[in-house]
Amino acid sequence: DGGITQSxxxxxxxxxxxxxxxxxxxxxxxxxxxxxQDPGQGLRLIYYSQIVNDFQKGDIAEGxxxxxxxxESFPLTVTSAQKNPTAFYLCASSPFGGQINSNQPQHxxxxxxxxxx
Amino acid sequence: xxxxxxxxxxxxxQEGEDVSxxxxxxxxxxxxxxxxxxxxxxxVLLIALYKAGELTSNGRLTAQFGITRKDSFLNISASIxxxxxxxxxxxxxxxxxxxxxxxxxxxxxx
Numbered sequence: 001d002g003g004i005t006q007s008x009x010x011x012x013x014x015x016x017x018x019x020x021x022x023x024x025x026x027x028x029x030x031x032x033x034x035x036x037q038d039p040g041q042g043l044r045l046i047y048y049s050q051i052v053n054d055f056q057k058g059d060i061a062e063g064x065x066x067x068x069x070x071x072e073s074f075p076l077t078v079t080s081a082q083k084n085p086t087a088f089y090l091c092a093s094s095p096f097g098g099q100i101n102s103n104q105p106q107h108x109x110x111x112x113x114x115x116x117x
Numbered sequence: 118x119x120x121x122x123x124x125x126x127x128x129x130x131q132e133g134e135d136v137s138x139x140x141x142x143x144x145x146x147x148x149x150x151x152x153x154x155x156x157x158x159x160x161v162l163l164i165a166l167y168k169a170g171e172l173t174s175n176g177r178l179t180a181q182f183g184i185t186r187k188d189s190f191l192n193i194s195a196s197i198x199x200x201x202x203x204x205x206x207x208x209x210x211x212x213x214x215x216x217x218x219x220x221x222x223x224x225x226x227x
Contacts, residue, residue, distance in 0.1 A: 004159075035217075042120050042205065042217035043160075058214070090159050105150050106207075106215065108159035 003027065004109035006091050011114045013078065013085060021076045021112045023091030030096055032074035033106060036060060037088040046089075049074055078114060088113050121206055121218035129224045136193040138221045140206030145186040150207040150215070151178075160205055164191070198225050 004025045013019045023032065031050050035043040045058030049068040063082025068074055074093075078085045092106040122141045130136055140149070148167055152160035164175050166182035166189060173180055179192045189206055203220040 006159075040126075040219055042219045043207075044217075045214055048214065092159075105162050105165050107162065108152075110159045111157070113157075 004091060004093055004107060006089075006109035006112050008112060009110070011112055012117050013114060014117050016080045018077055018079050019114065021078070021089055021091075021114070023074045023076065023109060024072055025074075025091075025093045025109075026072060027093055027095075027107065028071070029093035029107075030071070031094045031106075032068070033092040033094075034058075034064070034066065034074070034076045035090045035092065037090055037111075043090060046076065085114055086116050121208060121216055123204075123206055123218035123221050125221060126219070127222040127224070129226060130196055131226050132196060132198060134196055136196055136200070136223060137190065138192075138204060138223075139188060139190045140208070140218050141188045142208055142216075143187070144210065146208035146210050147186070148209050148215075149180070149182050149189040151180050151189070151191050152205045152207065154203045154205060154220070156202075163204075193223075196223075196225050198227065201225050 007022045033048040034046040037043050044060050046064050047058055047066040049055035052071050055066050055068050065077045089112045091109045094104045094106045096104055150165050151163045153163055154160040164173050164180040169182055169186050170184050171182040177194045181190045203222050205220045206218040207215045209215045
């Protein structure tokens with residue numbers, strides 16, 4: 001089945017540690033996105049990528065990093081610089097990378113819940 | 118970044134009742150989306166709207182793109198227990214990323 005796979009489902013981070021969240025899609029979508037979800041708030045955009053080897057900061061990029069070496073994969077690293085990393089992280093993708101001409105909806109994975117030890 | 122307002126924040130209804138919720142923005146949008154999220158899972162797309170005044174149905178769900186382009190509405194008819202969850206709206210204008218509302222949490226009482 002086509003879809004977006006996020007792993008792991010649950011992740012724990014120690015102080016000062018970097019952790020990487022995986023996101024893989026087999027939908028052949030050009031664009032991929034990372035969002036952070038906190039209780040009672042809308043999704044906030046961390047980073048997005050419209051094409052391989054290119055990505056842009058979203059609204060809350062500080063303390064996070066990404067790479068887009070393959071079309072199918074868009075891993076997110078939560079660095080030690082992110083002082084409040086506890087949240088539910090959602091990865092999404094959409095068919096076309098062009099923001100101007102595409103209103104294609106985003107499709108989401110099932111999320112990774114990150115907690116601090 | 119910009120966020121949307123959703124109303125109500127939460128609602129408790131009896132099984133079989135109809136549900137109405139809305140989403141408002143201070144900016145105009147050219148696309149509105151409605152998603153449903155179950156606990157511990159990612160949002161699932163319910164309805165996409167692309168034109169002011171557009172009315173679109175998906176089973177018992179009906180959504181409308183407000184004529185002002187600053188709001189959208191979602192109605193659920195004859196609610197059932199599996200309708201429980203958080204309903205999110207999302208909107209965008211040309212050249213912009215989607216912005217998401219904080220969600221409406223729906224609980225259905227048997």
